[in-house]
Amino acid sequence: DYITKENRQAYHYLETQLRRLPKNEHVRILVVDDSAATRNHLTNLLNRHNYLVAVAKDGIEGLAQLEAYTDIKVVITDNEMPNMDGITLTSKIRQEYSNEDLAVIGISSTKDNQMSAKFLKNGANDYLSKPFHPEEFYCRLSQNIEMLDAIATIRLQANSDYLTNLPNRRYFFESVQEQLTKNLEQQQGITLAMIDIDHFKAINDNYGHDAGDDVLKGLADFFKQHFPEALVARLGGEEFAIFFANHTYQEAQQQLENFRIEVDKHSPTFSQDNIHFTLSVGVTHQLKTRVDEILKVADLHLYTAKESGRNIVIA
Numbered sequence: 001d002y003i004t005k006e007n008r009q010a011y012h013y014l015e016t017q018l019r020r021l022p023k024n025e026h027v028r029i030l031v032v033d034d035s036a037a038t039r040n041h042l043t044n045l046l047n048r049h050n051y052l053v054a055v056a057k058d059g060i061e062g063l064a065q066l067e068a069y070t071d072i073k074v075v076i077t078d079n080e081m082p083n084m085d086g087i088t089l090t091s092k093i094r095q096e097y098s099n100e101d102l103a104v105i106g107i108s109s110t111k112d113n114q115m116s117a118k119f120l121k122n123g124a125n126d127y128l129s130k131p132f133h134p135e136e137f138y139c140r141l142s143q144n145i146e147m148l149d150a151i152a153t154i155r156l157q158a159n160s161d162y163l164t165n166l167p168n169r170r171y172f173f174e175s176v177q178e179q180l181t182k183n184l185e186q187q188q189g190i191t192l193a194m195i196d197i198d199h200f201k202a203i204n205d206n207y208g209h210d211a212g213d214d215v216l217k218g219l220a221d222f223f224k225q226h227f228p229e230a231l232v233a234r235l236g237g238e239e240f241a242i243f244f245a246n247h248t249y250q251e252a253q254q255q256l257e258n259f260r261i262e263v264d265k266h267s268p269t270f271s272q273d274n275i276h277f278t279l280s281v282g283v284t285h286q287l288k289t290r291v292d293e294i295l296k297v298a299d300l301h302l303y304t305a306k307e308s309g310r311n312i313v314i315a
């Protein structure tokens, strides 16, 4: 099969962001320094402001700690250390994590006035020379964290749908295209479905636009419950798409059929006005190079579903 860790991670990243995890009080900072006294001093400063702390005594341990703790947001690193120095650590970190996901702050007591430039050139977000005033330390740290949070928020908003909180069209196309390109190298196709609410216009006409919105939100929640392993996105209006990364084509068809039946049965529980509605679904498995080409086939199947009387899955 064609499960990929990247796709799951990308989706879970968005899902985690959507759930709006508590912020600063649980940020973890990694302190990398060969001097136990400096590690303890920085740990004390960080604990005083309720940061979680991980420590390492050289760059190699630092990389291991980054693997061990997935919640590290900022690395504060010394340069001169045995085994792997801070500049090397910084450039290794940048091979895996961008400076928008993980901040690196270099810290050193060296007389070398190029040290700050060396850190920054190798991907550090900031630099502090020792000795420093605790206030400067806290200010730089919190500004870096605020920047990371601002970027995460903007990225989240750019990738999710405001009404339903589902991933949006942009996110769907970008992440599925990435997956598709990987699958093509192994001559594997992908399964995509297009789902459209039947006679949605009549819901708006009969119950009002707010009730229509309520239906869309209720359906989005039902999608999330039913397809925890797939990527479900709102493409626009009352149209949704699903990318099945972890299922065979047969399984995907079966899941969609079950879902169609469940929505027919339970849709009145989704909205305040107990509105019953049904879905038409087009699904396909294709080995093509572009997401929009595959989605076009699913859309043709969806059209056939509408033509043949709606409330049906066409494969």
Ligand code: GH3
Binding pocket: 163, 196, 197, 198, 199, 200, 201, 202, 204, 208, 209, 210, 211, 212, 213, 216, 236, 237, 238, 306, 310
């Ligand atoms: P069909 O069974 O052929 O799909 O018919 P339909 O009425 O569902 O399809 P049509 O494309 O005619 O109408 C879709 C309607 O969805 C029209 C549009 O006003 C409404 N719509 C699009 N986006 C939203 C939204 O965010 N909220 C609400 N309430 N309505 C929306």
Ligand code: MG
Binding pocket: 070, 071, 072, 073, 101, 102
């Ligand atoms: Mg992180």
Ligand code: MG
Binding pocket: 033, 034, 035, 078, 079, 080, 081
């Ligand atoms: Mg040192």
Ligand code: MG
Binding pocket: 196, 197, 237, 238, 239
């Ligand atoms: Mg439509």
Ligand code: MG
Binding pocket: 196, 197, 198, 199, 200, 201, 238
């Ligand atoms: Mg419709």
